[in-house]
Amino acid sequence: xxxxxxxxxxxxxxxxxxxxxxxxxxxxxxxxxxxxxxxxxxxxxxxxxxxxxxxxxxxxxxxxxxxxxxxxxxxxxxxxxxxxxxxxxxxxxxxxxxxxxxxxxxxxxxxxxxxx
Amino acid sequence: xxxxxxxxxxxxxxxxxxxxxxxxxxxxxxxxxxxxxxxxxxxxxxxxxxxxxxxxxxxxxxxxxxxxxxxxxxxxxxxxxxxxxxxxxxxxxxxxxxxxxxxxxxx
Numbered sequence: 001x002x003x004x005x006x007x008x009x010x011x012x013x014x015x016x017x018x019x020x021x022x023x024x025x026x027x028x029x030x031x032x033x034x035x036x037x038x039x040x041x042x043x044x045x046x047x048x049x050x051x052x053x054x055x056x057x058x059x060x061x062x063x064x065x066x067x068x069x070x071x072x073x074x075x076x077x078x079x080x081x082x083x084x085x086x087x088x089x090x091x092x093x094x095x096x097x098x099x100x101x102x103x104x105x106x107x108x109x110x111x112x113x114x115x116x
Numbered sequence: 117x118x119x120x121x122x123x124x125x126x127x128x129x130x131x132x133x134x135x136x137x138x139x140x141x142x143x144x145x146x147x148x149x150x151x152x153x154x155x156x157x158x159x160x161x162x163x164x165x166x167x168x169x170x171x172x173x174x175x176x177x178x179x180x181x182x183x184x185x186x187x188x189x190x191x192x193x194x195x196x197x198x199x200x201x202x203x204x205x206x207x208x209x210x211x212x213x214x215x216x217x218x219x220x221x222x223x
Contacts, residue, residue, distance in 0.1 A: 035212070045152075045160065045203055045214040061211045095159055101166055101207055102150030106159035 002026035004096050006107035012114050017084040020110045022096030029077040030054045033099040036070065036081045038092040039109075046092075050099070051079060086114045118143045118206050122215035128223040133194045137218045139187045139204035148208035151180055151189045154217075155200045164189065165207075194220075 007021040022034065036048040049060040051070040058070045067084045079096055094110045097103035119142035129135050139149065147167040152160035162171050164180035167187055177192040191198055199222050204215040 044216045045205070047205075047212040047214065050210070050212075059210050097159075099207075101148070102162045102164075102171075102205070103152075103160070104162045104165075104171065106161075109159055 002098075002105050004098065004105055004107035006094075006096060006110045009111040010113070012086050012112060014087055014114060014116055016086050016114070017082060018086060018112050019080055019082040020094050020096075020112070022079040022081070022107050024077045024079070024098075027098075027105075029072075029074065034070075034072075034079045035097045035099055035103060037095045037097060037103070039095070040089075040092040043092075048081070048094075053079065083112075086112075088114050088116075090114050117211055118145065118209060118213050120204055120206055120213050120215040122202075122204055122218050124218060125216065126219040126221060128221045129194055130223045131194050131196055135191050135194060135220065137189045137202055137204075139182075139189070139215050141185045141187075141206055144184055145206045145208035147183045148206060149180075149182070149187050150205045150207055152203045152205065153198075153200045154203065160203060163202075196222075 003025045005023045010018050012018050030053050035050045038046050051058045053072045060068050069082045071080045091114050096107040098105040121140045123138050149167045151164040154160040163174050163178050168180045179190050181188050201217045201219045203217045
């Protein structure tokens with residue numbers, strides 16, 4: 001079965017970094033691009049960036065440039081998203097998703113809470 | 117960036133009703149539009165890609181249309197499980213922007 005399984009919830013302090021993982025199972029890892037999307041409590045969906053798992057090439061939303069890094073481990077078919085210099089405004093559920101002219105497979109989401 | 121504007125922001129309807137949501141792009145995006153359904157505490161679910169292509173397993177009461185800058189999502193006969201929030205997303209260019217969502221509530 002096709003799944004994206006994300007790492008568990010995180011509690012962070014302002015200024016910290018967080019790294020969220022997204023393990024792909026049931027399909028060929030390099031066939032699809034991976035995206036990250038976040039959703040603040042009660043808010044809409046915000047696109048963060050895209051990674052090509054074949055070569056690791058990324059494109060990030062301007063808003064996150066300089067503090068976001070998307071990587072992958074092909075041996076474990078896992079994508080990662082690291083966000084640094086966290087502030088309370090980064091409190092959100094973070095999703096990874098597979099791209100097929102739309103996101104047909106999503107991870108279950110990872111809640112990241114940033115609070116002092 | 118391409119701005120995506122959905123209307124209405126919320127709508128109340130009854131089981132069996134026909135409802136239509138609209139999504140407007142600030143720039144031409146061809147047919148590169150996706151629609152999602154999201155229920156509380158869950159990841160979004162892809163309903164329609166490329167403006168009108170119904171995803172496998174999605175009931176045929178859902179349909180999408182439009183091209184260019186104006187798009188619609190129609191549910192022909194509402195079922196209880198359809199009450200949720202619906203988002204559109206342009207997949208034409210980066211950043212891949214979403215509309216703000218339309219919340220469908222039970223009347």
